[in-house]
Amino acid sequence: xxxxxxxxxxxxxxxxxSHSLIEKLNPxxxxxxxxxxxxxxxxxxxxxxxxxxxxxxxxxxNHGKVKVFTRGDEGKEQIIHIAKPGEIIGFRAMLSGxxxxxxxxxxxxxxxxxxxxxxxxxxxxxxxxxxxxxIKGLSKELGDRAVSITEMAQKSVRERLSSxxxxxxxxxxEEPINLSREDLANFVxxxxxxxxxxxxxxKEDGLIETQxxxxxxxxxxxxxxxxxx
Amino acid sequence: xxxxxxxxxxxxxxxxxSHSLIEKLNPxxxxxxxxxxxxxxxxxxxxxxxxxxxxxxxxxxNHGKVKVFTRGDEGKEQIIHIAKPGEIIGFRAMLSGxxxxxxxxxxxxxxxxxxxxxxxxxxxxxxxxxxxxxIKGLSKELGDRAVSITEMAQKSVRERLSSxxxxxxxxxxEEPINLSREDLANFVxxxxxxxxxxxxxxKEDGLIETQxxxxxxxxxxxxxxxxxx
DNA sequence: CGAGCGATTGAAAAGACTCAACCACCGTGG
DNA sequence: CCACGGTGGTTGAGTCTTTTCAATCGCTCG
Numbered sequence: 001x002x003x004x005x006x007x008x009x010x011x012x013x014x015x016x017x018s019h020s021l022i023e024k025l026n027p028x029x030x031x032x033x034x035x036x037x038x039x040x041x042x043x044x045x046x047x048x049x050x051x052x053x054x055x056x057x058x059x060x061x062n063h064g065k066v067k068v069f070t071r072g073d074e075g076k077e078q079i080i081h082i083a084k085p086g087e088i089i090g091f092r093a094m095l096s097g098x099x100x101x102x103x104x105x106x107x108x109x110x111x112x113x114x115x116x117x118x119x120x121x122x123x124x125x126x127x128x129x130x131x132x133x134x135i136k137g138l139s140k141e142l143g144d145r146a147v148s149i150t151e152m153a154q155k156s157v158r159e160r161l162s163s164x165x166x167x168x169x170x171x172x173x174e175e176p177i178n179l180s181r182e183d184l185a186n187f188v189x190x191x192x193x194x195x196x197x198x199x200x201x202x203k204e205d206g207l208i209e210t211q212x213x214x215x216x217x218x219x220x221x222x223x224x225x226x227x228x229x
Numbered sequence: 230x231x232x233x234x235x236x237x238x239x240x241x242x243x244x245x246x247s248h249s250l251i252e253k254l255n256p257x258x259x260x261x262x263x264x265x266x267x268x269x270x271x272x273x274x275x276x277x278x279x280x281x282x283x284x285x286x287x288x289x290x291n292h293g294k295v296k297v298f299t300r301g302d303e304g305k306e307q308i309i310h311i312a313k314p315g316e317i318i319g320f321r322a323m324l325s326g327x328x329x330x331x332x333x334x335x336x337x338x339x340x341x342x343x344x345x346x347x348x349x350x351x352x353x354x355x356x357x358x359x360x361x362x363x364i365k366g367l368s369k370e371l372g373d374r375a376v377s378i379t380e381m382a383q384k385s386v387r388e389r390l391s392s393x394x395x396x397x398x399x400x401x402x403e404e405p406i407n408l409s410r411e412d413l414a415n416f417v418x419x420x421x422x423x424x425x426x427x428x429x430x431x432k433e434d435g436l437i438e439t440q441x442x443x444x445x446x447x448x449x450x451x452x453x454x455x456x457x458x
Numbered sequence: 459c460g461a462g463c464g465a466t467t468g469a470a471a472a473g474a475c476t477c478a479a480c481c482a483c484c485g486t487g488g
Numbered sequence: 489c490c491a492c493g494g495t496g497g498t499t500g501a502g503t504c505t506t507t508t509c510a511a512t513c514g515c516t517c518g
Contacts, residue, residue, distance in 0.1 A: 070375050072383035073457040080375045096368030102375050138367040139325030145374035146299050146309045146331050152381035153418030154301035157506070181465060189382030191507055196466060212515085213464085228302040386474070410497060420475055425498060441483085442497085 010034055011113070016062050016086035021137065024129040033123070039113040048104040048112070049090060055100060057116040059089040064110025065171070067183065068102050079187040080145075082107070084171050091134065094120060107183065155228065157190045161198050162227035164188045165208065169217050176214040184215075239263055240342070245291050245315035250366065253358040262352070268342040277333040277341070278319060284329060286345040288318040293339025294400070296412065297331050308416040309374075311336070313400050320363065323349060336412065384457065386419045390427050391456035393417045394437065398446050405443040413444075 011034045017023050025033065039062070042048075048059055051070060059066075061083055068081040068089070080102060083089050093100045094117060124131045151160060164187050168177045179187070185195040199215070202208045207223055209216045217223065240263045246252050254262065268291070271277075277288055280299060288295075290312055297310040297318070309331060312318050322329045323346060353360045380389060393416050397406045408416070414424040428444070431437045436452055438445045446452065 070379045072379050074383070076383055078379035078382050080378060092368045092371050096365050096372060098369070098372075101372035135364060135367070136325050138364070138371060139321045140327070142321050142367060142371055142374065143325060143327075143330035145371065145378065148378050149309060149374065149381055149418075150299045150301050150307035152378055153307050154303070154305055189378075192464090193466080193508085194506060197506095200466085421496095422476080422498080423474060429498085 011037070014062055016060075018086070020060065020086035021088055021130065021133045022060065024133055025123065025127060029123060029127060033115065033119065036119045037113045037115045039111065042106045042110045042112060044106055044108050046106045046110075048106070049100050050103045051101060052099050054098075055090055055093045055117070057114050058091045058094055058120050059104070060113040060115060061085050061087050061089060062111040062113060064106060064108050064112075066104050066110060066112075067107050067187075068104050069186065070102050077183075077186040078189060079183065080148075082168070082171050082187070088115075091120070092138070095134075095138070107179065152189055157188065157194055158198055158201075159226060159228050160188050160190070161195065161202075162223040165215065165217060166220060166223055166227060168215075169220065176211070176216045178214050180213060240266070243291060245289075247315075249289065249315035250317055250359065250362045251289065253362055254352065254356060258352060258356060262344065262348065265348045266342045266344045268340065271335045271339045271341060273335055273337050275335045275339075277335070278329050279332045280330060281328050283327075284319055284322045284346070286343050287320045287323055287349050288333070289342040289344060290314050290316050290318060291340040291342060293335060293337050293341075295333050295339060295341075296336050296416075297333050298415065299331050306412075306415040307418060308412060309377075311397070311400050311416070317344075320349070321367070324363075324367070336408065381418055386417065386423055387427055387430075388455060388457050389417050389419070390424065390431075391452040394444065394446060395449060395452055395456060397444075398449065405440070405445045407443050409442060 011017065011022060011025075012027065012030045014020070014022075022030070022033070037060070042064070048066065049055065063085055066083040066087075066089055067079050068083060069077045069079045071077055083104075089104055089112075090100070124134065151163060155163070164184070165177070168179070168187075172178070177184075181196055181199075182192050185192040188195060199208065199210065202223075203210055205222075207217070207219045207226075209218055240246065240251060240254075241256065241259045243249070243251075251259070251262070266289070271293070277295065278284065292314055295312040295316075295318055296308050297312060298306045298308045300306055312333075318333055318341075319329070353363065380392060384392070393413070394406070397408070397416075401407070406413075410425055410428075411421050414421040417424060428437065428439065431452075432439055434451075436446070436448045438447055
């Protein structure tokens with residue numbers, strides 16, 4: 001699972017720091033953090049944690065992408081979130097004090113730092129700004145999920161696919177979206193076959209372009225329009 | 230909207246206190262709170278707040294039920310949560326600092342106390358236990374919503390209806406479930422007609438009994454089974 | 459070069475939605 | 489006290505989306 005341990009990346013000049021909650025830490029806290037976290041490389045398809053187990057720390061994503069998902073009754077994955085560099089992963093269960101409700105798995109090679117429970121709570125307690133940002137993050141996400149529930153309940157697969165592609169564009173930035181068809185289907189919340197058919201439609205309509213598994217968005221305006229609102 | 234103002238209910242012996250986050254407040258804080266909150270009765274179908282507006286305080290539900298919902302593109306409601314006595318309503322937007330992402334409306338006569346933003350943050354800052362409970366509440370709910378998203382994406386309407394009925398049983402306790410067909414459909418995430426047909430099925434199978442709009446659960450084991458997992 | 463997995467396509471079936479009509483209950487006003 | 493109007497609940501029929509199952513294709517890795 002773990003490829004190798006490293007201390008090469010320092011938190012204070014971590015590439016992901018500027019869009020991370022850790023940017024609110026002061027230099028002293030940062031150096032304290034640097035002493036105590038452990039960093040590792042992960043291969044593609046490594047698990048960070050699985051639903052039902054108990055958290056002992058949180059992960060800070062330095063490089064790569066991580067999918068966060070639950071499994072429905074038939075074992076089918078539902079991807080709830082795709083984390084990008086800078087994000088802290090797994091603090092929800094840490095804060096609620098119960099088991100993970102979701103699993104987290106890398107979808108490409110990743111560099112991740114591990115912050116222990118103690119260290120995390122120390123930062124929460126000592127730095128009000130950091131704590132408030134965590135609280136804001138939770139609250140923000142809670143709002144997002146209310147919207148997701150509504151989308152799942154009311155939108156067609158076609159609309160949801162548009163919406164997901166746009167979300168993924170935010171996450172992938174300039175790079176092309178690079179997910180397996182199955183992951184994409186599990187993010188949209190549909191069957192893989194349905195997803196493939198719709199991608200084909202979008203391609204024929206000139207909205208996207210595909211290169212094997214990669215998807216490139218050509219007409220995001222139109223996608224917004226399809227996604228509705 | 231507001232029927233009459235009252236100070237008759239004291240927070241310290243509020244019927245809902247024992248299952249409320251305010252139970253962590255000490256006597257001094259409670260009496261401080263009592264001085265500063267305002268209590269009112271609300272009729273059925275009164276709005277507490279609407280999506281898009283900005284919060285200036287939170288509501289503490291003493292008696293009655295409140296639906297919390299978003300609207301999809303066509304204006305159709307999706308009920309995210311039904312609050313029961315003891316719950317604090319509307320603190321998510323308060324904490325994230327942005328506009329409400331949901332609306333809240335009473336679905337029966339309610340008694341509600343209003344706690345101003347200042348008062349709420351004072352309690353958050355001064356009482357660590359209260360604050361931690363709020364954080365735990367947020368985290369817990371975030372986990373619940375991941376599960377809801379998965380249910381919406383993967384379960385059939387029949388399964389979701391079972392699941393919703395069981396949830397509602399928790400909320401209504403001994404009383405029969407008392408919601409309009411439309412609200413129930415908007416909670417399950419389906420069309421009213423579909424909901425009615427399924428209720429009929431359940432009734433014919435002896436799982437539930439209906440008295441005009443009221444629904445009584447007769448066989449929750451079987452419902453659990455249908456709901457899956 | 460072959461195995462195997464992921465991607466794709468086709469056809470049929472199922473689930474859910476929409477639209478339209480009808481019914482039942484309830485409060486109002488004559 | 490009863491007819492009226494209105495809202496919410498119910499039913500039917502037809503349609504469309506989406507899923508399922510089965511089969512094929514194609515690329516990659518050993």
